[in-house]
Amino acid sequence: MTMELSGRAAHRAEITARAQADMAAMGVDAAFIDRLVDTFYGNIQQHAELGPVFEGRLAGRWPEHMVKMKAFWSSVAFKTGAYGGKPVQAHQGVDGMAEHLFLQWLQLFSDTLAEIGATEEARGWFLASAERIAKSLVLSLFYNPAFDDPRMRSAP
Numbered sequence: 001m002t003m004e005l006s007g008r009a010a011h012r013a014e015i016t017a018r019a020q021a022d023m024a025a026m027g028v029d030a031a032f033i034d035r036l037v038d039t040f041y042g043n044i045q046q047h048a049e050l051g052p053v054f055e056g057r058l059a060g061r062w063p064e065h066m067v068k069m070k071a072f073w074s075s076v077a078f079k080t081g082a083y084g085g086k087p088v089q090a091h092q093g094v095d096g097m098a099e100h101l102f103l104q105w106l107q108l109f110s111d112t113l114a115e116i117g118a119t120e121e122a123r124g125w126f127l128a129s130a131e132r133i134a135k136s137l138v139l140s141l142f143y144n145p146a147f148d149d150p151r152m153r154s155a156p
């Protein structure tokens, strides 16, 4: 049992060490994550459409949001498991939330990566990760299986 646990712990340590090395090769470290999150949510607050949607939900709670988002992106990049939140639930019932806003969110994220001088590799990696997560959020927030029901389609 103890052997099994220490084996698993060693495996986890190996995974995080490899992730850290992969990230370092792209110029990504903890300071990069801080800069990315600080700059991105600064840009969000200035954004004409996204700004008010975030502000409506996060007024007075921005500092804790920033801490959470840094834990989230560190967890994704360094595979640490440090973030244990519930992203789908967090996005439910947000006033003004709409599918088209996800494209604007991704554009701003891409612009922010360029703004902070991310390497090509880091920019590609963070964008691909954000797109994957955005797609799964869009599906869980807006997808209705009834749309696939053949009875919902108009006759040819």
Ligand code: HEM
Residues within 6 Å of the ligand: 053, 054, 057, 058, 065, 068, 069, 072, 084, 085, 086, 087, 090, 091, 094, 097, 098, 101, 102, 105, 129, 130, 131, 133, 134, 137
């Ligand atoms: C239109 C797009 C988006 C909007 C308007 C939006 C808005 C928000 C808001 C208002 C919160 C705070 C919820 C709360 O604490 O009450 C939040 C949390 C969060 N968002 Fe987004 N978001 C968007 C897209 C994304 C995307 C694409 C990602 C990931 C790549 C993401 C990741 C997260 C995470 C991890 C949290 C924290 C969840 C938790 O509480 O554990 N969001 N978002």
